[in-house]
Every structure is written in structure tokens, then in C-alpha cells.
Amino acid sequence: MELDNQSPETIEYKAISGEFGEVRYFITTLEQSDAVENIRFADEIQGSWSFSERVQRKLDENRANTEIFSYLAQGGIRFFNSIVVVLLPNSNDQREFWDFSTVSSQGKTVEKWVNLKLYKNVARIVIDGQHRLLSLRRYWNAHTGKEPLNSQQIKENFSCSETFDIPVVYLVFGNLGRVGHSDLSETVRDEIIKATRNIFTVINKTAKSIDKQTQLLLDDSKISALIPRKLLEEGVLEDRFVKWSSTARSLNQSEPYLTTLDLVSQCTIELLKDYPKQALKKSFNSPTERNIALETYYESHPKLPEIGTKELLKWFFTELQPFKDWVSQISHVGIDIPIQPEQSRLNASQKASIKKLRDSSILYTLLGQKILFFAVSRFLLKIRIEYRIPAILNAISLSITKMDKDGFFSRDQSHWSNVLVRPNQNLTIITTGSGVERCIDLVRMILLDSSDGVRDLIKRTKDDVSNEVNWNENLISTWRKDFHVELPKVDFIDEQIKESSESDDSFAEVRDLLDSSEEDEEESDEIEDDEDIFKETEEVKD
Structure with missing residues (x-):
């Protein structure tokens, strides 16, 4: 409910105030016009926002405009619980944008009742109740005649003649942004965004399970989420080609994206799998902890210090063929991929291309990318430490380019049949079973030019995957000869020093095993792999 003493700069509400830890909340009501016109969705004002800020879940507009709108417009007893809103300044320079004062009656302070004052140029962003707000907007547009009811809705006795008082909960974080407290922080907006992500995660986890893709966008504590986001925030990977704005973790066959945020996360996990305790299972809750973790596991890497995780992932997805060609191929068919979460609108010819x-x-395909990256990662960690330098990436590139030009990765090659590709007309990718691991081992052996384990690999593949697989020692020997990595010339480190270094790694792995054995009952919240993300899906037609 608004007060009478408004000004051009501020708006006031009577509210009930409370504190929940470091979060202060104000419970109030808004007229429907105020709610639908002034409460915003993150994507409505994100034109100049960074990637970190473009994190709000993609709205299911069809659900809001049909199912929830029908509930409002068909009459009867109706009620929505509160819409939760945070206040977000337009820049870090705007440090004061809200305040409150107590309410008195007959000279006595009324406990919990306050006058809440908001500056009008601050953004009010919904973090819980997005679909309710969207349906309220649709209802309001029908009420005002901006978007009239259609004939079918009129036939079904829809009516939008009433208006509602909308329950709203405003959230603020401590005194950040409060008038008179501008000296608390120089980065008010950034701190509010981080706090909002955490609140969003908690609210939606308790109310309804958040999809894995959204967890990756919002989780500020796990390195497997921090690194993929950092790659996009810094522009190391172009978010035009990394799908992140959909709840679906897979790609349908006609989408213009090369890969997904989820797969980048899986690649991160593979690179850091030797450090479960120090990296993957650890929660980095403070900014200092996160900065140290990113310096250790993103800018660098314990076993690849001269390359680092960031440079390796950048090289793999942007410089390695045939991935480097993806951009030009997409451009060639006239596709301009918009900034997410906006989705591409492609014609039939473009989709077919x-x-x-x-x-x-x-x-x-996502599965093929996983196979190649995991093989390259294991190759890098298998070779001597002297070779783990930037020059090795060029050497690997030459080998992969040869394989690509020779058609080794073509889907119709017989060596993928029954192990990775079904021998049917569509050459469907096989996403279940142990064939993926066998393919990773195969590519790693080819890059290493090693015959160790070849016979065992062939036997296990035929026994565990399919006896129809055509792999044999002569075939693999030919691939090794043609495609192995030519290692660069380096100065070798003294063997004693090398052994000492490898011993330290071994002790670290033993410590991890001991630590994990002490935590048998501890439940890991690491985002798990899911075979469904590798399934190739056709576009869902309207």
C-alpha cells in the first residue's frame, strides 16, 4: 500500500519488516498496476549486463500465459503467495537507494511496522514468482485492453474485470544500499548480485528442484561451476556458441551452438579429477577462497602449470579443428546467433544445414567432444612433465587436424560402428554402455603412439560393448603411425627431481583417498554426469 507523501524521486510503502540472518525483508502489498509496470525480470534490463548477471531462468511463457493466466481469469477463489523482489542499483556508483523509518501510534512505536522508501530509479528484480508476475502482466494487459481476450477465452467465460492487491516481499542485504550507509562498500551492485544468486538458489532448491544448467549458472562455491562461468565472463569462450540459457543440458541437432555449459563443466571435472578433496568437492564460500581457487585451478593447473586450465579449454574449443571451423560454417549459412538468453530463429534451410x-x-556431437577432450587430457597427464608446455598443444593440433582431414572422426566410419554409432540409417549416437570409455582409451593410445594395453582394449571392447567392433592390432597400429603426436624437443629434468615431483602427486592422491574414506557418509553435491545430455534430439515443433 503506497503512502500519500510521494516525491518524483522516491516511493513509499507501509510494510512489516523482519530480519533473517543478514537479510532484511519488507512484506507489503502493491496495486496490480504498480507490480506489473515496475517489477522487472532480469532479462528485460540486461542489454548491457555481464554474463554473470544474465542468470535468471528462462521463463516458460506458454505456461504463464495459459495455465496460470487461466487460473486468474476464470474466476472463483484465487490467491498467489508473495512475489520475492530484490533491489538492484544501476551501477556501483549508486550506493543509496532505500531506507525505512518506524511507524508510531499515539506516541508509541508500532513494532515491526515501518515506512519503506525506495528510490524510483532502482531496479526491482523478481527472483521468486517470475511466472506469477508474467501471468499478472497478461491479466493486466487484458484488463486495460492492451491485449484483449481471444474468442475462445471469451467463450470459456474468462474475465479480467477485477484487479488485485499483490503481496510482495522486498529483500535487502544488511545495510547495503541504505541511505546513510554508502561507505559500507564500493561495489554495492556486485555484492547484491552475488547475494541474489545465492538467495535464488536456496529459494528454488527448497521450492522446486533447479535444473543442472541453472545450478552451473548460480553456484558460487563449486569450482566445476566457477570455471565454466569464468570462461564466458572473460570472453575466453564466446557465449554465442556455448548453450547456457536453456534448462535442457543436451543439444538438438539443428541448434547453432557448438557445445554446452554442462559439457565445459564436465571437461573441468575431468581435468581436476586428481584433486577431489582440494578442488572438486570443496566449497569455496568466501571471495578470498574463490580467488585463490581460480588462480590455482583456472589460471594455472597443478600438473599443467605452464598451460593452465583456462588456456587448455580455450585452445580446445576455439583453436582446435574442426571446432575452429564451426564459427565460419554457421556464418556461411547466414546465421547470426543472438546474445543469450534470446534464442535463435532459424529457417528450415538453416536448420537442415x-x-x-x-x-x-x-x-x-557432445559425446564426441567429451571423448576427444578426455583423451587429450589423459594424454597430457601421461606424458613427461617436460612436455607439458604450450608447444605441446600445437603438436596435438597437428595430429587432430590430420585425423579430421583423413575422415577418422566421420560418423560413417566403420570403426565407430556398434561402439559409438548404431549401424542404422541415421547412424544414431550410442549414449549408454561402456563404449565411450573405450573410445577415449583408443584416441589416447593413438596420440601416445603406445602399444601398451592395445590387446586388452580390443578384448574388453568386444566383450563388454559389441563383438561386431572391427578394431584390431594392425588397424590401431596404422592409426598410431599416422596420427600420433610428435613431441617437441625439450631439455629433460633430472630423473631424481622428476621422481620427487611425481611422488608428491602420488602422496596427494593417497591423502585424497584417506580423506574420502573418512567421509563415506558425506553426500556430494557435485553436479553429476547424465547420459541423457548426450542424446541427440530433434527440434520440438510447435
Whole structure:
């Protein structure tokens, strides 16, 4: 409920105030016009926002405009619980944008009742109740005649003649942004965004399970989420080509994205799998902890210090063929991918071109990308430490380029049949079973030019995957000869020093095993792999 003493700069509400830890909340009501016109969705004002700020879940507009709108417009007893809103300044320079004062009656302070004052140029962002707000907007547009009811809705006795008082909970974080407290922080906006992400996660986890993709966007404590986001925030990977704005973790065959945020996370986990206790299972809750973790595991890497996780992932997805060609191929068919969360609008010809491109190589599928990255990662950690330098990436590139030009990764090659690709007309990717691990081992052996374990690999593949697989020692020997990595010339480290270094790594792994044995009952909240993300899906038609 608004007060009478408004000004051009501020608006006031009577509210009930309370504190929940470091969060102060104000419970109030808004007229429907105020709610639908002034409460915003994050994506409505995110044109100049960074990637970190473009994190609000993609709205299911169809659900809001049909199911929830019908509930409002068909009459009867109706009620929505409170919409939760945070206040977000337009920049870090705007440090004061809210205040409150107590309410008195007959000379006595009324406990919990306050006058809440908001500056009008501050953004009010909904973090819980997005679909309710969207349906209220649809209802309001019908009420005002901006978007009249259609004939079917009128036939079903829809009516939007009433208006509602909307329950709203405003959240603020301590005294950040409060008038008179501008000296608390120089980065008020950034701190509010981080706090908002955490609140959003908690609210939605308790109310309804958040999809894995959204967890990756919001989780500020896990390195497997921090690193993929950092790659996009810094522009190391272009978010035009990394799908992140959908709840679906897979790609349908006609989408223009090369890969997904989820797969980048899986690649991160693979790179850091030797450090479960120090990195993957640890929660980095403070800014200092996160900065140290990113310096250790993103800018650098314990076993690849001269390359680092960031440079390795950048090289893999942007410089390695055939991934480097993806950008030019997409451009060639006239596709301009918009900034997410806006979705591409493609014509039938463009969709067919993408599907044809994706069908041409296993590397244009998520599963193929996983196989190659895991093989490269294991190759790098297998070779002597002297070779783990930037020059090795160029050497690997030459080998992968040869394999690509020779058609090794073509989906129709017989060596993928029955192990990775079904021998049917569509050459469907096989996403279940142990074939993926066998393919990773195969590519790693080829890059290493090693015959160790070849016979065992062939036997296990035929026994565990399919007896129809055509792998044999002569075939693999030919691949090794043609495609192995030519290691760069380096100065070798003294063997005693090398052994000492490897011993330290071994002790670290033993410590991890001991630590994990003490935590048998501890439940890991690491985002798990899911075979469904690798399934190739056709576009859902309207």
C-alpha cells in the first residue's frame, strides 16, 4: 500500500519488516498496476549486463500465459503467495537507494511496522514468482485492453474485470544500499548480485528442484561451476556458441551452438579429477577462497602449470579443428546467433544445414567432444612433465587436424560402428554402455603412439560393448603411425627431481583417498554426469 507523501524521486510503502540472518525483508502489498509496470525480470534490463548477471531462468511463457493466466481469469477463489523482489542499483556508483523509518501510534512505536522508501530509479528484480508476475502482466494487459481476450477465452467465460492487491516481499542485504550507509562498500551492485544468486538458489532448491544448467549458472562455491562461468565472463569462450540459457543440458541437432555449459563443466571435472578433496568437492564460500581457487585451478593447473586450465579449454574449443571451423560454417549459412538468453530463429534451410554439419562428424556431437577432450587430457597427464608446455598443444593440433582431414572422426566410419554409432540409417549416437570409455582409451593410445594395453582394449571392447567392433592390432597400429603426436624437443629434468615431483602427486592422491574414506557418509553435491545430455534430439515443433 503506497503512502500519500510521494516525491518524483522516491516511493513509499507501509510494510512489516523482519530480519533473517543478514537479510532484511519488507512484506507489503502493491496495486496490480504498480507490480506489473515496475517489477522487472532480469532479462528485460540486461542489454548491457555481464554474463554473470544474465542468470535468471528462462521463463516458460506458454505456461504463464495459459495455465496460470487461466487460473486468474476464470474466476472463483484465487490467491498467489508473495512475489520475492530484490533491489538492484544501476551501477556501483549508486550506493543509496532505500531506507525505512518506524511507524508510531499515539506516541508509541508500532513494532515491526515501518515506512519503506525506495528510490524510483532502482531496479526491482523478481527472483521468486517470475511466472506469477508474467501471468499478472497478461491479466493486466487484458484488463486495460492492451491485449484483449481471444474468442475462445471469451467463450470459456474468462474475465479480467477485477484487479488485485499483490503481496510482495522486498529483500535487502544488511545495510547495503541504505541511505546513510554508502561507505559500507564500493561495489554495492556486485555484492547484491552475488547475494541474489545465492538467495535464488536456496529459494528454488527448497521450492522446486533447479535444473543442472541453472545450478552451473548460480553456484558460487563449486569450482566445476566457477570455471565454466569464468570462461564466458572473460570472453575466453564466446557465449554465442556455448548453450547456457536453456534448462535442457543436451543439444538438438539443428541448434547453432557448438557445445554446452554442462559439457565445459564436465571437461573441468575431468581435468581436476586428481584433486577431489582440494578442488572438486570443496566449497569455496568466501571471495578470498574463490580467488585463490581460480588462480590455482583456472589460471594455472597443478600438473599443467605452464598451460593452465583456462588456456587448455580455450585452445580446445576455439583453436582446435574442426571446432575452429564451426564459427565460419554457421556464418556461411547466414546465421547470426543472438546474445543469450534470446534464442535463435532459424529457417528450415538453416536448420537442415546445421543438422547436416552435425551429422558429418562425431566431434560436432557432445559425446564426441567429451571423448576427444578426455583423451587429450589423459594424454597430457601421461606424458613427461617436460612436455607439458604450450608447444605441446600445437603438436596435438597437428595430429587432430590430420585425423579430421583423413575422415577418422566421420560418423560413417566403420570403426565407430556398434561402439559409438548404431549401424542404422541415421547412424544414431550410442549414449549408454561402456563404449565411450573405450573410445577415449583408443584416441589416447593413438596420440601416445603406445602399444601398451592395445590387446586388452580390443578384448574388453568386444566383450563388454559389441563383438561386431572391427578394431584390431594392425588397424590401431596404422592409426598410431599416422596420427600420433610428435613431441617437441625439450631439455629433460633430472630423473631424481622428476621422481620427487611425481611422488608428491602420488602422496596427494593417497591423502585424497584417506580423506574420502573418512567421509563415506558425506553426500556430494557435485553436479553429476547424465547420459541423457548426450542424446541427440530433434527440434520440438510447435
